[in-house]
Amino acid sequence: MTDAQIEQLATLLGNDRVSRDPDALAAHSYDAWPVAVKWRRQNKAPLQPEAIVTPTSVDDVSRLLAWASAHNVPVTPWGAGSAVTGAPLAAQGGVSLDLGGMDKTIALNRINHTVRVEAGKMGHHLEAELHAAGLTLNHSPQSLDRSTVGGWLATRASGQFSSRWGSIENLCVSFTVVLPDGRIIEMPDTPRSATGPDLRHLFIGSEGTMGVIVDVTMRVFELAEQRLYETVVFDRLTDGIDAIRRIMQHGLRPFVLRLYDEDEAPHAMKDASSRQPVLFLGCEGTSAMATTEMNACVEVCSADNGTPVGGAAVEAWMERRFDFSAVENVLDRPGGFAETIEIASGWDKIGQLYQDMKAALVPLADEVLGHFSHAYTHGTSLYLILIGACEDDDAAEQRLLEIWDVAMERCLAGGGAISHHHGIGYVRRQYLKPYLGEVHDLLCNVRSVVDSAGIMNPGKFV
The missing domain is CATH 3.30.465.10 (Uridine Diphospho-n-acetylenolpyruvylglucosamine Reductase; domain 3)
Known part of the structure; x- marks a missing residue:
């Protein structure tokens, strides 16, 4: 962006709405994507905006976008910068539109x-x-x-x-x-x-x-009148997968439904000796509703060789479930890396997809943890967490990119959706077309009509 364009924006929106402060620009150059965290540790900023606009009204946003379209200036919306994919980073410079x-x-x-x-x-x-x-x-x-x-x-x-x-x-x-x-x-x-x-x-x-x-x-x-919790232990992960499938297909709807594999179970249970797959269950509603649903869920699990062991572990998880510190602490170490990758698939493919992806990723990290959550009658999401260490941050950055290549290739080969809820962002951009196929052409056509100037978050969805 030119100095003249910055002056035009300041005149249009007010000097207090437009910033080129170096610290602010740096802050908007990184989200929570682990690769971006490694960039920050190395003082690298390959996706930095040229200006930050902080609107306080719908009219501010409208005037900015109309101006940006007329002047072919890229605009990348920014919420709280907590994406784990690089989605809010300015791939082609321009304006970071901070809606805070x-x-x-x-x-x-x-x-x-x-x-x-x-x-x-x-x-x-x-x-x-x-x-x-x-x-x-x-x-x-x-x-x-x-x-x-x-x-x-x-x-x-x-x-x-x-x-x-x-x-x-x-x-x-x-x-x-x-x-x-x-x-x-x-x-x-x-x-x-x-x-x-x-x-x-x-x-x-x-x-x-x-x-x-x-x-x-x-x-x-x-707010629910009552919440009930139960932990169910399985000898085999396949039995746990069958249990959550049958819970959903029977019309039961626990608000907590999370199945951890034997590697993530010790972390979920906060017990290093817990080396069996474990299912966290939570049911809520009126007292009668919660009790009836929980009893039905446990009955399904028992039929799939599950053993209920009480709800204390789930209650403890409910208290700490917003805690990111384990992953953040690893990323803060020189050479430390951690990544979370979520995909989705139908019940008929998810078990094999889990095995294939985990087998491919195990050589790339010290730990590969897996759990299944966000379940549906016809399938579920799979969440993989990778933790490890390299000799320095540059090597960790390269390892993270290698992990993404391997994970996405295996996901595509197994017929999975390349993202369940984190989105595409910058990290998955090259995998979107292979996943969507001809639908990607339709997406690009629609985008070209809605955004004929091509200013909105360019460099993504390509």
Whole structure:
């Protein structure tokens, strides 16, 4: 960007809305993607914006995008910078559009059980407000206290309770989005309609490539009267996979449903001697509902050779489930690396996919941990955590990229979805076309119509 363009932006939006402060630019050059963490430790910033704009209104966003389209200046939306894929990093410079100043709660509708908030609202702040009113989002990603509502929609996020309550596309009612040319589009706020294609899904998961979501209306729910927990131990991982499949296919919907393999089980149980696959269960609702559902879930598990051992481990996990420190501490060490990779597949493929991916990744890390969560009647997600150490940060960076190549190649070969809820970002960009096939051409065609100037988060989804 030229100095003249920066001056134009300052005139358009106000000097206090536009910054070229070196520290601010540096802060917007890294998200929580482990490769970016290694960049920061090495003082490398290959994806740095040239200016930061901090809007406080929808009109600010509209004027910025209209100007950027007219001047072919790239714009990359930024929520809280907690993505683990490089999604909010400016791949081609330009403006980092920081929505953190748009964080108001606009309205709580107690009759419809909805809440409307600005896109920069932090998840834990919104949840605290709702709890004070006896309500909850029932959307609980591990990043709740470091992510925004707009970021959830942009990445098509999924929370830890999704097996019961659904993911962000199920919990979002409507939103307002600013198109790349500056037009402001407000999606209808109704429970359902049969009025043509549901264009909300053009933007949910688009990672800022189709426009900027500026406010969101979400469903809210009454806080549960009771929550019950149980831990079930299995001798074989395949039995545990069968159990969660049958739980879902029987119509049961525990809000916690997490199956850990024998390598992650000691971490989940906080017991080094726990070397068997373990399932965490949680059921909620009225006392009668929670009790009945838990009994039914345990019955299914028992039929698949599971042994219930009490709920203490699940309760302890509920208290620490937002803790990132284990991964962050590894990444903070010279040469240390850690990565989390989530994919998804149908029940008929997920077991083999787990075996193939884990076998391919074990030589690349000291530990490869696996668990299954976010379950559906027809499949589930698989989450792999890799931890290890190299001689220095540059070697760790290269190892992380090698891990991604191996993981994505094995996922594609096994017929899996290359992401379940973290999104594509920068790290998965080259794997999207092999996964989508001809659908990728359609995506590019749609994107070229919506963003004819090509300014929105360029360098992604290619």
